[in-house]
Amino acid sequence: METIQVQSESVPALGLGTWQLTGATCQETVQTALDMGYRHVDTAQAYGNERQVGTGIDAADVDREDVFLTTKLDGSNRSARRVRQSARESCHRLGTDYLDLLLIHWPNTPWMVPVSETIDAMNGLVDDGLVRNIGVSNFSPSRLDEARELSEAPIFTDQVQYHPYWDQTQLLDYCRIHDVLLTAYSPLARGGVLDDPAIVQIGNRYGKSPAQVALRWLVQQDGVAAIPKATGREHLEANLAVFDFELTDEEMERIRSPSKTKTGYHFVRSQLPF
Template structure:
């Protein structure tokens, strides 16, 4: 496993995303991922699977201190007291005394709470030892800038959609300047990269699949970590098998194919 470092914090570069994973499938995927070498697990209150994630962690023969565990605040849990209460509930479900990273899952569109109140509660939780680091998700540059200005705790990461069809260079440039990690979710464009002819051609030269090339493309970018979702052992192991080759600069440029249409199509396909 490789690591990315920001603000002196080492984060496993590749983790397991658990969006849409439920029940025994979720528990088994988490346990399998940890058993084969993952040390980064991502969940959220809104996913409704924190208990299953916790069961997977408990079943794996890996010390809790070796695991970088992330959860996220539901949109309903943004006032000071709801941040505190819901985080304690998350810890109970996860079966742990702390999470390594707590994120604001979405900007505060649906609540009167402002980000300053939410982040103040998160900073207090950090001081109490219930969380170790603070971050945000789905924040653009301006919202991330404002969050950094009002937060008493450093913003470690911004977790956003990022893959070859969705351009995040402006945000990534900002993150690099300010020593903030960019965590890429949906790195395989919800499966759309699997039949991409460019990724197929490049992958053939390395004996890698299009999915592995897409993940390698992300991981070769300074300051980027990624959390692909997978359920089967085969896919979990394949996603981890991306640290033994390196793309050329020309290949890195060719893989980047910004397309809002393809991104939207991938999202709609995933919801069917």
């Protein structure tokens, strides 16, 4: 597993996303992934699966300190009191004494709780040793800049939607300048890359699937980690097999094809029951 150096921290470039994973499936997937070699697991209070993620980590043949574990504050847990209380509740559900990374899941609604209050409380958790790193999710460059200005502890990452159809060039440039990790969720555009002609053609050249090409496109970019969701052993293994080939500069440019239309279409299609 390749790693990325961010703020003196080594982070696995590929992690396991657990959005929409629940119950025994979630627990088994986390355990299988860790036993297979994953060392980066992402969850959130809003996912409702922290307990299952924690059980999966505990059941795996891996030491807790070898796992980079992330969770995110729910929208209702932004006040100073709820930040402190909910982070401890997350640790209890996850069966851990500390979190490697705690994120603000979505930007605060200013008229409810100012982001300064949330970040101050998160800094307190760092001081207490309950949280090793803090960050944000779904923040624009301007919001990320504000968060950095408000925080005593470095903002470690901005976790955002990033795939070949969704341009994050401006954010990535900002992150590289300020030593902030960009963590890509929905890296396969909710399945949209799987039948993309250009990506299929490039994959055929290397004997790789379109999903593997799209993941390689992400992790080959400096300062980018990806957290694809997968449930079956076959898909978990396939996602790991993206470090034994390298895309050319021309292929990297061909894969990058920003399109809000494609992004929206694949999001809507992924929500349909058929």
